[in-house]
Amino acid sequence: MTTATSSGTATVALQGDREIVITREFNAPKHLVYRALTEPELVKRWWNAKRGTVTRCEIDLRVGGTWRYLMTTPDGGQVGFHGEFREIVPDERLVQTEIFEMPGLTDDDAALNSCSLSEDSGRTTMTVLVHHVRPEHRDAQLASGMEAGMQDAYDLLEEVAISLA
Numbered sequence: 001m002t003t004a005t006s007s008g009t010a011t012v013a014l015q016g017d018r019e020i021v022i023t024r025e026f027n028a029p030k031h032l033v034y035r036a037l038t039e040p041e042l043v044k045r046w047w048n049a050k051r052g053t054v055t056r057c058e059i060d061l062r063v064g065g066t067w068r069y070l071m072t073t074p075d076g077g078q079v080g081f082h083g084e085f086r087e088i089v090p091d092e093r094l095v096q097t098e099i100f101e102m103p104g105l106t107d108d109d110a111a112l113n114s115c116s117l118s119e120d121s122g123r124t125t126m127t128v129l130v131h132h133v134r135p136e137h138r139d140a141q142l143a144s145g146m147e148a149g150m151q152d153a154y155d156l157l158e159e160v161a162i163s164l165a
Helices: 030-038 040-046 135-143 146-163
Strands: 011-015 019-026 053-059 066-072 078-089 093-100 111-120 123-131
Touching (some): 019 135, 019 146, 030 040, 030 111, 030 123, 030 146, 040 146
Antiparallel strands (some): 019 123, 053 066, 078 093, 093 111, 111 123
16 A cells, blocks of 8 residues: 555535535555544544644544534644534444534534545545534535535545555
């Protein structure tokens, strides 16, 4: 297996007025991508997207378990997300809620993220369906610059998964 990454290759598509579909291929088998998505010490290595330092990464990987990621940006700001696992199929599927920790949002505003992994010849395709409660939440996510950060984070995720081989 080569160590080349697939920089900037995630695609973002809209589905209806409340959903985003993200697709990204990784040059690593799905069991390693899954580890990079679910093990706190590995998530800390990619989730920051080179935009700060992950200061908290808590993952209780079980249905009903919670997760929380917190990052400190170079200017001292805090960026936090948290949620709850709804479905877990090791190496294949993760369904979890996700809420951006900001004033005015509650857990009732959480998006539902369904992540599926499939593998072909040692390469993994990850498809994430993000379902928002309200169209304006989807639009706010898209307007936030999330795509640029996601591209960088997924490049790092791929590097982490490759490093586990």
